[in-house]
Amino acid sequence: MKRDGTDIEGLDIRKLLSAMAAKLHAFLESRGRQATEIIGVRTGGVWIAEVLRRRLKIRGPLGALNIAYHRDDFGRVGVHPTVEPSDLPFTVTDRHILLVDDILYTGRTVRAALNEIFDYGRPASVTLAALVDRGGRELPIQADVTGVSLSLKSGEHVKLQGPDPLRLSLLKNPDSPTA
Amino acid sequence: MKRERNLQINAHGRLQHFLTIEGLPRELLIEILDRAEGFAGIGGRAVKKVPLLRGKTIVNLFFEPSTRTRTTFELAAKRLSADVLNLNIESSSAKKGETLLDTLRNLEAMHCDMFVVRHHLSGAAHFIARNVAPHISVINGGDGRHAHPTQAMLDAYTIRRHKRDFMRLKVAIVGDVLHSRVARSEIHALKTLGVPEVRVVGPRTLIPAGVEEMGVSVCHDIETGLKNVDVIVMLRLQTERMRGALLPSAAEYFRLYGLTPARLKLARSDAIVMHPGPINRGVEIDSQVADGGRSVILQQVSHGIAVRMAVMAMTAGSQAG
Amino acid sequence: MNLHIKNGRVVDPANGVDAVTDVYISEGRIAAVGRAPRGFRAAEIIDASKLIVTPGWVDLCARLREPGQDQKATIASETMAAAAGGVTTLCCPPDTRPVIDTPAVVELIHQRAARAGRARVVCLGALTQELKGEVLAGMHSLKRAGCVGVSNARASIVNTEVLRRALEYARTCDLTVFLHAEDAWLAGQGCMHEGPISTRLGLPGIPEAAETVAVARELLLIEDTGARTHFCRLSSARAAAQIAEARQHGLPVTADVSVQHLFYTDDEIAGFNSAYHVRPPFRSGRDRDGLRKALRQGLISAVCSDHEPQDQDAQRQPFAATEPGISALETWLPLMLRLVRDNLLDLPAAIATCTVNPARILTVPAGTLTPGVAADVCVFDPQETWVVGEDTLQSAGKNTPLLGKQVQGRVRMTLLGGQLVHRATIPSKRPPRRIRRS
Numbered sequence: 053m054k055r056d057g058t059d060i061e062g063l064d065i066r067k068l069l070s071a072m073a074a075k076l077h078a079f080l081e082s083r084g085r086q087a088t089e090i091i092g093v094r095t096g097g098v099w100i101a102e103v104l105r106r107r108l109k110i111r112g113p114l115g116a117l118n119i120a121y122h123r124d125d126f127g128r129v130g131v132h133p134t135v136e137p138s139d140l141p142f143t144v145t146d147r148h149i150l151l152v153d154d155i156l157y158t159g160r161t162v163r164a165a166l167n168e169i170f171d172y173g174r175p176a177s178v179t180l181a182a183l184v185d186r187g188g189r190e191l192p193i194q195a196d197v198t199g200v201s202l203s204l205k206s207g208e209h210v211k212l213q214g215p216d217p218l219r220l221s222l223l224k225n226p227d228s229p230t231a
Numbered sequence: 232m233k234r235e236r237n238l239q240i241n242a243h244g245r246l247q248h249f250l251t252i253e254g255l256p257r258e259l260l261i262e263i264l265d266r267a268e269g270f271a272g273i274g275g276r277a278v279k280k281v282p283l284l285r286g287k288t289i290v291n292l293f294f295e296p297s298t299r300t301r302t303t304f305e306l307a308a309k310r311l312s313a314d315v316l317n318l319n320i321e322s323s324s325a326k327k328g329e330t331l332l333d334t335l336r337n338l339e340a341m342h343c344d345m346f347v348v349r350h351h352l353s354g355a356a357h358f359i360a361r362n363v364a365p366h367i368s369v370i371n372g373g374d375g376r377h378a379h380p381t382q383a384m385l386d387a388y389t390i391r392r393h394k395r396d397f398m399r400l401k402v403a404i405v406g407d408v409l410h411s412r413v414a415r416s417e418i419h420a421l422k423t424l425g426v427p428e429v430r431v432v433g434p435r436t437l438i439p440a441g442v443e444e445m446g447v448s449v450c451h452d453i454e455t456g457l458k459n460v461d462v463i464v465m466l467r468l469q470t471e472r473m474r475g476a477l478l479p480s481a482a483e484y485f486r487l488y489g490l491t492p493a494r495l496k497l498a499r500s501d502a503i504v505m506h507p508g509p510i511n512r513g514v515e516i517d518s519q520v521a522d523g524g525r526s527v528i529l530q531q532v533s534h535g536i537a538v539r540m541a542v543m544a545m546t547a548g549s550q551a552g
Numbered sequence: 553m554n555l556h557i558k559n560g561r562v563v564d565p566a567n568g569v570d571a572v573t574d575v576y577i578s579e580g581r582i583a584a585v586g587r588a589p590r591g592f593r594a595a596e597i598i599d600a601s602k603l604i605v606t607p608g609w610v611d612l613c614a615r616l617r618e619p620g621q622d623q624k625a626t627i628a629s630e631t632m633a634a635a636a637g638g639v640t641t642l643c644c645p646p647d648t649r650p651v652i653d654t655p656a657v658v659e660l661i662h663q664r665a666a667r668a669g670r671a672r673v674v675c676l677g678a679l680t681q682e683l684k685g686e687v688l689a690g691m692h693s694l695k696r697a698g699c700v701g702v703s704n705a706r707a708s709i710v711n712t713e714v715l716r717r718a719l720e721y722a723r724t725c726d727l728t729v730f731l732h733a734e735d736a737w738l739a740g741q742g743c744m745h746e747g748p749i750s751t752r753l754g755l756p757g758i759p760e761a762a763e764t765v766a767v768a769r770e771l772l773l774i775e776d777t778g779a780r781t782h783f784c785r786l787s788s789a790r791a792a793a794q795i796a797e798a799r800q801h802g803l804p805v806t807a808d809v810s811v812q813h814l815f816y817t818d819d820e821i822a823g824f825n826s827a828y829h830v831r832p833p834f835r836s837g838r839d840r841d842g843l844r845k846a847l848r849q850g851l852i853s854a855v856c857s858d859h860e861p862q863d864q865d866a867q868r869q870p871f872a873a874t875e876p877g878i879s880a881l882e883t884w885l886p887l888m889l890r891l892v893r894d895n896l897l898d899l900p901a902a903i904a905t906c907t908v909n910p911a912r913i914l915t916v917p918a919g920t921l922t923p924g925v926a927a928d929v930c931v932f933d934p935q936e937t938w939v940v941g942e943d944t945l946q947s948a949g950k951n952t953p954l955l956g957k958q959v960q961g962r963v964r965m966t967l968l969g970g971q972l973v974h975r976a977t978i979p980s981k982r983p984p985r986r987i988r989r990s
Contacts, residue, residue, distance in 0.1 A: 118269065121281030130245065130548025131283070137269035171278040194461070233614075253752070334867055354824035355755040355870040362868070375872070376754030415754055440757065441748030 056150060058222050060202075065218045068183065068199040069100070073107035074149070076181055085148040086178055091115035093165050094136065095152030096212040102184050103168045104152060113142040117151075122164035136148070145173030154212040156182035156198070159191035184220065186210055190204075234420050242260040245549035248360045248369045249542050251378040252419035260423055266541035267534070268360040273310055274536065275310045283544050284313035287344040291360075292334070292381050293372070294399055299508065300382075303532070304347045307539035313547075316343070331355075332362060339364045345547060346370070352410075353377035368546035370539075376405055376412050383416035385538040387424055389531050390462055393503050397424040403456050403498075404447075405432040405488060406466030409439045409477075414466055415506045421448045430457030433488060435471045453488050457497040465490055468515045479515045479541055490536045495525065501529045553596045554578045555970060556588070557941040558602025560931060564607060565904035566920035575605055577927040580970035585921050600931055603634035603964060606903045608640025608928030610910040610919045612808050612856035613784065614881060616642075616673070617948075619660060620649025625861040625948035627661065630881070631670035633947035633951045635974035637881040638930030638963040639857070640671055641911065641918045645730075646678040653678035654656040655697035662698060670973045672928070674916060676703040676730055681720045685709035688718055691725045700914045701731035701782070701795040703821035706831055710736050712769065719779035728915070729781045731770055733791060734832060738762035743872045745835040747789075753824065753873060758833050767791045771798045774805060782913050783807040785858055787832035789842020796851040806913050807851070809843050811887045812878055814896075816840070820953065826867060826874040827953040830858070844896055847905065857884040861949020879949030882940075886959035887933055927970040936962040 080086055090110050092101030098116045100184045105114055120132045151165060162180060169175060183199040188207075202210060207225045212218065241247035246259060267295045273279055289308040291301050301317060302339060309316045320334065338346070345368045353375030360369040365403055373379040385399075399413065402421055408414045408431045420446070429447045438449055450456035457463060468484060478484050489502050490504065504516075504526045512518045520526060555577040562573050562585060569585060573955025575584040576592050583589045616632065617625035634642050644661060651660070659674050665673035677694030677726035679702045681687045691702050702722050709715040722729045739762040744750050746757025767783065770844035771794065774781050785808050786792050795807045812830065817837045820828040828834060846852045867874055884906070892902050911919030918928055938944060940954040 068474065081367050120269075121283050125284055126548060129551075131266070137272050139272075165281070169275050171273075173277045250755045313927040325864045350870065352870040358870040374754075374870075376756075378754065390889040410755055415752065440746050440759070441751050443754060497930075510818070 058122060060220050060222050063220055064197045065183075065220060069103050069107065072181060072183070072197055072199045073104055076104065076179075077108060079197055080150070080179065084179070085179060085180075088148040088150045089115060089142050089144070090150045090152065090178070091117055091140065091169065091212035093117050093119060093151070093153040095216065097152045099212070099215040099218060100154055102215075103152075104181065105174075110123060110150075111154065113141045115142065117165050117168050119161060119164035119168050122158060124164070140172050144169060146176050149175045149178045150181060151178050152181045154183050155192075155210055156195050157188050157219050159189045159193035162192055162193050166170065183216040184210055238357065239382050243549065245322050247452055247549040249359055249380055249546055250369065250371045250385070252380045252383055252416050252423060253378070255423065257359055257423050257425070260384065260387065260420060263384050263538065263541050263545065264391055266545065267384075267388050267537040270310070270540040271534070271537040273540075274533070280310050280431055282312045284311040284450065284547055285312045287547055288342065289313045289315050289347065290338055290343045291315065291316070291344040291347045291372070292349070294337075294348075294355070295373070297349055297373070297531075300349065303450050303535045304370075304372060304539055307543055309460055310536065311543055312399060313345075313543070316404075331359075334361055335359060337353065339367065339548060345543065347372045349373045351375055359479050367549060370419045370542060370546060375433075376410050376415070378416045379412040379507075379540050380416045381535070381542055382413050383420040384537055384542070385535040386417055386464065386505055386507070386529055387420050388534045388538050389502070389505060389527055389530070391526065392530070392534075397421070397426050400426045400462060401428040401430070401460040402426055402462040402464065403430045403432050403460045404464045404466065405453065405456065405490065407437045407468050407472060408433055408442060408466065409437045410455045410469070410472070414464075415445075417464060418445050418447055430456050430460070434478065437472075453494060454497060457494055460498045463490065463495070463500050465503045465504065465510075465516050467507060467509065468511060481511075485514055489515060490511070490520050492519050492523070495520055505531055508532065553970065554593060554596045555927075555967070556592070556594035556787065557600050557605055557929070558597055558604035559930065560603045560608040562605045562921065563900050563903045564921040565900045566607070566908040567922060569921070570900045575921060575929065577929070577967070577970045580922050580927055582921050582925055582927050583973045584923055589787060591983055598931070598965070601896065602935075603749035603931050603933050604899070606638075606930050606932075607919050607921050608930050608966065608968065609638050609884070609906045609909040610914065610916070611639045611642040611859065611881070611884070612854055612910045612913065613645055613810075613811055614639070614642040614857055614931060615647075615861065615877070616644055616661075618648070620659065621856035624863045624866070627664040627673065628668040629640060629946070629948040630859070630861060631665060631673065633667045633859075633879075633945070635966045635968070636946040636963060637857070637883075638932055638966050639881055640930070640966065641914075641916060642673055643700065643914055644673055644675050645705045646676050646703055647683060647707070650700050651678050652694070652699070653681050653683075655693050658694060658697040658699055669912050669968070669988050671968060672916075672918070674698070674700045674914060676701045676705075678702065678706040679722070679729065680709065680714065683707040684894055685711060685714055685986060688714075688721055691722055691727055695725055695727055696891050699727070699952075700916060701728040701730050704732070706732050706734070708732070708734050708736040708739075708766065712773070715761070715770070716777065717776040721782070723777055723779040728913070729779050730784050731781055732784050732832075733766035733770060733786075734758075735762045735766045738765060743829065743833070743876075744821055745833040746820060747836055749818045749822055751956065752783070753821065756822075758852075760790060760835065760839070763788050763791045763832060764794060767794045769802065771795075771805070772814050772817070776796070778804065780804045781806075783951045785810050785832055785856075786843060787813055787835050787839065789839045789846075792842055792846035792852060796849075799851065806853055808854040808856050808910070808913070809847060810880070811853050811855050811884050812843055812858065814840065814855070814891060815887060816849065816953070821871070822883045824871045825953070826869070826871045826950065827878070827955070829871060829874050830878060848896055853905065854894050854913055855888065855905040856910065857881050859947070861947050862951040863949070877949075878949065879945065879952045880946045881947060882945055883954050885932060885960060885963060886961040889961040927967055929967040930963060931965040932961060932963045934961050938962050
């Protein structure tokens with residue numbers, strides 16, 4: 053696999069994921085949301101969600117979201133390159149949903165993901181988990197559980213590569229930063 | 232040979248208008264099919280809509296009556312959250328031409344973003360695309376005998392669902408090729424997608440001059456034409472064809488070219504039967520075949536919505552950047 | 553007033569002249585070519601060095617749109633275009649509104665042309681009343697009113713009996729019949745040549761047989777009736793061969809072709825380009841080559857502009873709904889010069905097809921520089937290039953596929969009966985932007 057950027061020193065993704073799973077377990081239990089369906093945002097969020105699903109021993113299948121239809125930059129960039137469509141192999145309505153993304157940045161992806169989920173029905177609740185919170189929010193959205201918070205210099209971006217092995221790398225001055 | 236260049240593809244290399252399959256690259260056709268695949272699931276959701284074209288206004292500009300095509304375009308537009316305006320303009324009452332341009336100007340003044348055009352004259356969609364304001368996309372919903380590109384793409388989509396690989400298919404297009412815009416677009420689409428053998432089958436009166444130059448073989452005998460094909464596309468035979476010197480009667484046509492269970496046996500055992508609709512039972516196709524297990528006619532209709540969504544999203548998005 | 557046109561290359565095919573020499577004009581007539589007549593004193597000397605001097609061109613078919621369609625063009629506007637194109641005699645087909653089937657319409661056209669004073673306009677009278685192909689027109693009266701021939705224009709005479717009687721009656725009146733060979737049923741609703749391109753575009757086609765069937769029918773009737781006949785605007789190689797064969801058998805037939813048909817084919821329509829919508833349609837490359845060959849062999853003896861000015865409303869439509877025709881008077885000369893550059897014809901032969909040959913077909917005393925004839929003269933620069941544009945065309949019709957393109961060969965001066973009816977403005981040195989070479 054091609055390596056992009058430089059690995060972030062001192063970050064062990066396995067450890068981060070274990071810690072996240074523990075925090076999530078506690079969080080969900082405290083809110084009475086034990087029976088959840090888990091959904092990852094394509095593409096990186098799905099990788100993280102799959103790991104968390106196993107660690108949290110969620111029985112149901114993994115859902116995957118394609119948020120292309122809900123992106124707010126259609127007027128600027130048109131339709132996005134084709135990625136696989138959303139696949140939610142369960143009912144959403146009245147279920148507790150655990151929504152997983154890899155990097156939380158402006159919050160626009162999460163906004164689009166919430167819209168996409170609501171196109172399938174009305175969930176009882178949505179819990180948001182993100183592997184990395186890198187700040188820079190443009191919308192009032194926060195994760196319930198975060199693996200790690202990073203403060204990046206201007207022009208730096210963090211990217212998840214995977215699925216096997218999962219690796220976080222730091223990119224400097226990439227041409228088109230994404231949310 | 233001079234061909235239409237650039238009119239469909241804008242300066243950013245994106246699909247601005249969708250007027251004809253002719254001249255479009257294979258990758259673009261594949262992209263339409265792939266995107267349609269993505270849109271196909273939306274019909275099964277609680278909210279059968281995505282907000283891609285929210286705030287856009289799409290006009291169904293129909294100069295030729297058609298309920299079904301208009302309905303699927305309308306549904307496609309609505310599932311993309313666009314506002315839809317249906318205009319049925321009886322061309323007989325319209326004092327041609329002038330009104331066509333005047334109509335365009337009026338709709339432009341109302342800030343419409345996309346026209347879906349159906350017209351009885353070949354080339355009408357090209358004409359409109361050449362004459363609209365640059366921010367407007369035009370989708371050809373069928374012009375004269377010339378082209379019906381979304382129908383061809385939904386047929387290609389249906390074929391891909393069943394056959395996977397275009398590269399080893401034999402396809403027979405049977406019937407009134409002369410008057411058929413579906414046949415013309417279908418031939419371009421299948422050839423571009425790599426189908427090695429496309430046969431057109433029909434009486435000499437209904438096969439247009441020089442059709443071989445489009446890369447098909449011509450067959451006047453249906454038994455030979457259907458032999459070992461993977462896909463059979465039956466074309467609609469309009470009853471007015473029987474009034475001139477093209478055909479003696481519907482009954483004779485059915486005897487010579489109607490798709491019957493016996494003739495279907497000549498095709499490969501897993502061959503599918505398609506028809507752009509509306510079908511004339513007992514004229515071009517036997518009811519047993521139309522309703523039988525090999526018929527994918529109703530699937531074509533539902534695929535039509537996803538394919539039209541894909542084309543609308545791509546053309547509307549072509550203005551970005 | 554006496555005029556002396558000096559040092560031009562004078563090409564007068566009727567008199568076998570092709571030399572750098574002088575033309576002398578006196579009292580509106582050609583006084584001499586070569587040496588000055590005794591005692592000739594020029595009031596004005598025109599220096600034609602590096603220019604070509606020919607008889608004024610004679611156009612077998614130019615639609616002036618008047619009477620009846622003056623929203624498209626008028627006799628005044630189109631005779632001005634003729635003068636700008638070096639054309640001094642033009643023939644108006646009878647499909648005006650009303651049709652030229654009464655002397656009154658002929659007189660109206662003659663009067664308006666005389667008032668405009670830019671070109672001689674002659675008329676073809678109708679062969680049948682209102683061109684309906686049912687009742688014979690008053691051919692004798694039309695001839696007395698000045699018609700140089702009779703024609704049913706593009707309205708084909710479906711009833712063969714009527715056609716036969718019309719030919720017989722025209723012969724009785726000693727009138728040449730100008731026929732457009734097209735079988736109405738085979739042409740049907742067609743709007744372009746039937747072939748692979750019409751098939752691809754889904755445009756209804758006009759098969760070659762629409763022309764050849766009509767030519768065959770008409771040749772047999774000509775053989776029967778002995779009527780002197782001219783076939784207008786051939787479009788197919790086979791029809792040209794049919795006419796050639798008939799001429800070999802001594803039939804009194806001639807034929808012309810539009811200059812556009814010597815260049816364009818149905819390929820041009822591939823993007824629904826209605827600038828190439830004409831009747832008869834542009835056909836295949838094989839047909840164009842056949843027409844060129846027939847022209848070179850003299851089997852087709854005349855070329856015409858087939859000028860058909862259209863207004864924007866007639867053009868701004870989907871292809872099949874547009875009205876056919878090309879505004880062609882002013883691009884005729886550049887296209888003829890291109891034929892010369894293509895080595896199809898030498899210059900004198902090319903000039904003959906546009907001057908003396910059509911004049912003979914029309915039986916008008918024009919198309920030559922023979923001393924004594926009216927001094928209709930065209931002086932042109934074969935090298936000068938110009939861009940065909942809405943501003944450079946005098947015709948009210950701007951409908952030409954050459955619009956925006958650069959062409960070579962420009963009329964510098966046109967004389968009608970010794971009077972200057974057109975003089976080119978001095979060309980601007982700076983070429984306009986966005987020139988497309990054609």
